[in-house]
Amino acid sequence: MSVALRAVATGDRRPLIAHIVYRFDVGGLENGVVNLINGLPRESYRHAVVALTDVTDFRNRIRRDDVRFVALNKRPGHGVKLFPALFRLFRELRPTIVHTRNMAALEASVPAWLAGVPARVHGEHGRDMGDLDGTSRRYQRIRRLYRPFVTHYVALSKDLEQYLGRNVGVDARRITQIYNGVDTARFSPANAGRARIEGCPFAEDDHWIVGTVGRLQQVKDQVTLAEAFVRAVKQGPARSPMRLVIVGDGPLKAHVEKVLDAAGMRNLAWLPGARDDVPDILRGLDCFVLPSLAEGISNTILEAMSCGLPVIATQVGGNPELMQEGVTGRLVPPVNAEAMAAALYRYFDDPALARSHGQAGRHAVLQHFSLDRMIADYGSLYDSLVAGRKFHPEHARANG
Numbered sequence: 001m002s003v004a005l006r007a008v009a010t011g012d013r014r015p016l017i018a019h020i021v022y023r024f025d026v027g028g029l030e031n032g033v034v035n036l037i038n039g040l041p042r043e044s045y046r047h048a049v050v051a052l053t054d055v056t057d058f059r060n061r062i063r064r065d066d067v068r069f070v071a072l073n074k075r076p077g078h079g080v081k082l083f084p085a086l087f088r089l090f091r092e093l094r095p096t097i098v099h100t101r102n103m104a105a106l107e108a109s110v111p112a113w114l115a116g117v118p119a120r121v122h123g124e125h126g127r128d129m130g131d132l133d134g135t136s137r138r139y140q141r142i143r144r145l146y147r148p149f150v151t152h153y154v155a156l157s158k159d160l161e162q163y164l165g166r167n168v169g170v171d172a173r174r175i176t177q178i179y180n181g182v183d184t185a186r187f188s189p190a191n192a193g194r195a196r197i198e199g200c201p202f203a204e205d206d207h208w209i210v211g212t213v214g215r216l217q218q219v220k221d222q223v224t225l226a227e228a229f230v231r232a233v234k235q236g237p238a239r240s241p242m243r244l245v246i247v248g249d250g251p252l253k254a255h256v257e258k259v260l261d262a263a264g265m266r267n268l269a270w271l272p273g274a275r276d277d278v279p280d281i282l283r284g285l286d287c288f289v290l291p292s293l294a295e296g297i298s299n300t301i302l303e304a305m306s307c308g309l310p311v312i313a314t315q316v317g318g319n320p321e322l323m324q325e326g327v328t329g330r331l332v333p334p335v336n337a338e339a340m341a342a343a344l345y346r347y348f349d350d351p352a353l354a355r356s357h358g359q360a361g362r363h364a365v366l367q368h369f370s371l372d373r374m375i376a377d378y379g380s381l382y383d384s385l386v387a388g389r390k391f392h393p394e395h396a397r398a399n400g
Contacts, residue, residue, distance in 0.1 A: 039226035126296025157318030181374025189308030197284030216250030305361030
């Protein structure tokens, strides 16, 4: 069935995009889906969000009232047993585009192909603990196995674009590289100086607050940040005004607290758990740190830069593509508390440098990483797929 006939059959001429994720919950990938659905013209596309596991209250961040949410309650392991349910769902929804994200959702491209979905897009957003540097032969083989069922790929960084071509063997014509975008109005600098964070115990004018935001899990490595903070405080004056804020929940929280307790610095840190006021949190910092072991394109780096903060980040994944070393921030090796502490202390000791790098970061986001630009890039890709300009007939299956 043609794309046009498929749209007519639903009673709505707008093409449907089915976004497939492993779980629809708080996270950078999921936040990108929210921003995309909220930002694409309502008159151009309909949307459905399909979670292989579950859909949480995070769905309320989508402002549109015409989006369908489906949770398939997948159990751990390969999703072959879920293929019949996905096949039936795709036959019911009749999407023009199925857009899977990351390897945990890649398997949905097969039932989408079987159901006759004209365009199957797969997005590579980043890596996890099982393949930090993209060298896992097993993960490469899995991606090659699913390659014939994917019409087009989206790589969020040039690093991931090169990985798809070099390691997975995807033709460059089937890859579009699109950076994440940030809402520069929502994530904007404080009006004057550092803002007050609600509930934060560090309110003195002479406090210098370094912080991070994200789930406390191994790949994010907030433990190294805690160790670097301890080193930086010891490097400074006897009664250092340096303070640490780590926002987020997860299994690494106890380990972070243990590091701080052992150094006798638990009172110099605030770990409030997960918060939904991230822009206000960022405006209350003097410096942002991302200590991750692996990244695709980090939303939090872009959000921190958009808020006018100097950024210290590990030199992994797409981080070097977002930051200009010595201009918008500092890049340090992963799992290197000494290098991170040195970068922290440099900003602490030179407020003018910190302000200069923060202002340069804000300018870079406005020029290259705006939300409007991201939405326009995805819109152009989807438009091309609907029009057939990026559609490969040899990968299609007739509806029958």
